[in-house]
Amino acid sequence: MSLHKTSGRWRLGLALSLLTVLLWGILPIALAIALQVLDVYTVIWFRFLISFLLLGVYLGIRGKLPKLEQLRSASWKLLAIATLFLGINYLLFMQGLALTSPANAEVLIQLSTLLLGFGGLVIFKERYRLYQWIGVSVMTCGYLLFFWEQLTNLITAHGTYILGSSLIALGATSWAIYALAQKQLLQSLSSPSIMLIIYGGCALLFTPLAKIQSLFILDSFHLLMLVFCAFNTLIAYGAFAESLEHWEASRVSAVIALAPIVTLITVAVVSVIAPNWIPSENFTFIAILGAGLVVTGSVAIALGKAN
Template structure:
C-alpha cells in the first residue's frame, strides 16, 4: 500500500504545529470550565456538530466538498480507525479532565504524540538520529518531573485520580491511532475533506447520547467556553491535519508536546479570575524544571534531524 509523502514545506509545517500547540493548550482549561455544567457526551457532540457545519459550509462556498469518486477511494477500515480514535479520545479526555485537573490531563496525554512519533518511525519509514533519541529521553524525564505534583495528589484522592489518569492514558493511545490513520487518509482526500467526514461521522455517532437542550441552560462563562471549544476543534485539528501534509509526523508529534506549557501558564493566570470554575493547581520547582525539560527535549527532536542536501 502506498504511503503518504510530505510536501517538504517545513516552515509552514512548524507554524501550523505551533498554532495547534496554542489552541490545544487552552482547550483543556476551557473544557474544565464547561464540565462544571455539562456532560462529556453533549460537549463532544456540540464540538463535532458545530465544526462539521462550519467546515462544510466553507467547503461548499468554495466548491470543494468531497465528491463520491474521491470518497470511494478512501479505505473504510482506516477511516473507521480514525473516527473511532478521535471520538474516543474526545470522550476519554473530557472525563479525565473532570476527574483530575487541566494541567494533569494535558501532561498525561503527551504520551499520545510520543506514541505517534515512535509508530511513524516504523510505518512511515521516518528516522531519528542520536540527537533526537537524546531529545526523547529528555522529554520523557521532563514529563515525569512536570507531573510530580499531580502524582502526589493520588495520595489524597487515590480513586478519583487513578480512574481519571487511566482514562487519559487510554485516550492518548487511541489518539495515536487516529493521528496515524488520518495521515494515511490524506492519500485520497485533502485534509479539510478528511476532517469534514470525521466531524460529521462522529457527530452522528454521539447524537443518541447527547442532550442538546442543556446547552441552552448554561451560564455565561461555560457557554463562552463551549463555543470556544467548538471553534478550537475546527481550527486546531485543521492546523494539525495541514501540518501533517507538509512535515513529518514524528516532528509534528514532537512540537505539539509543548501544549502543557501553554496550559500551565494560562491556568496560573486564569485561576485568579475564575477560581470557582478553575481551582488552583500549583507546581513546585521540580514541576517547572520538568516543563523546561519538555521544551528542550521537544526542540531537540523536531530540529535535530539530519538535513538532506
C-alpha cells in the first residue's frame, strides 16, 4: 500500500498547526462552561452537526463537494475508522473534562500528540535528526516541570479525578488512531471532504443520545459558548487536517503539543476577568521554566529538517 506524501509547503503546515494550537488551547474552557448546563452527548452532537452543516454549505458554494468517483476511490474502511475513533475521542475527552478540570484535561490529552508523532515515524517512515530527538527530551522534561502539580494530583487523587484522567488518556489514544487514518485518507480525498464525511458520521452516531430539547432553554451566555465550541471544532479540525497535507505528522504533533500552555494562560486570564467561570491556576517559577523548555523542544522538533 502506498503512503501519503506531504506537499512540502512546510510554512503553510506550520501556520495551520499554530492556528490549531490556539483554538484547541482555549476550547477546554468553553467546553467546561457549556457542560455546566448541558450533558456530554448533546454538546458533542451539536458540535458535529453544526460543523457538518457549515462545512457542507461552504463546499457547496465553492463547488468542491466530494464527487462520486472520489468517494468510490476512497477507503471506506479508513473513513469508518477515522469517524469511529474521533467520536470516541470526543466522548472520552469530555467525560474526563467533566470529572477533572480544563488544565488537567489538556495536560493528559497531549499523549495524543506523542502517539501521533510516533505513528508518523513508524507508519509513514518520517525521520528525526539527533537534535530533534534532543528536542523531544527537552519537551518531555518541560512538561514534567510545567505540570508538576497536576501530575502530583494524579498520583494522590482518588475516585472521579483518577477516572476522569483515565478516560482522557484513552481518548488521546483514540485521537492518534483517527489522525493517522486521516493522513492516509489524504491520498484519495481532500481534507475538507474527509472532515465533511467524518462530521456527518459522528453527528449520526450521537443523535440518539442527544437531548435536543435542552438546547431551547439555554440562556444567551451558555448558548454563545456552545456555538463557539461548534465553530472551534470546524476551524481547528479543518486547519489540523490541512496541515497534514503539507507537513509531516511527527512535526505537526510537536507544534500541537504547545496547546496546554495556551490553556493555562487562558485560564489565568479568564479567572481574573470572570472568576466565577473558571477556578484560577497558580504559576510557580518551576512551571514557567517548564513552559520555556516545552516551547524550546517543540520548536526544535518542528523546524528541524529531516534527513
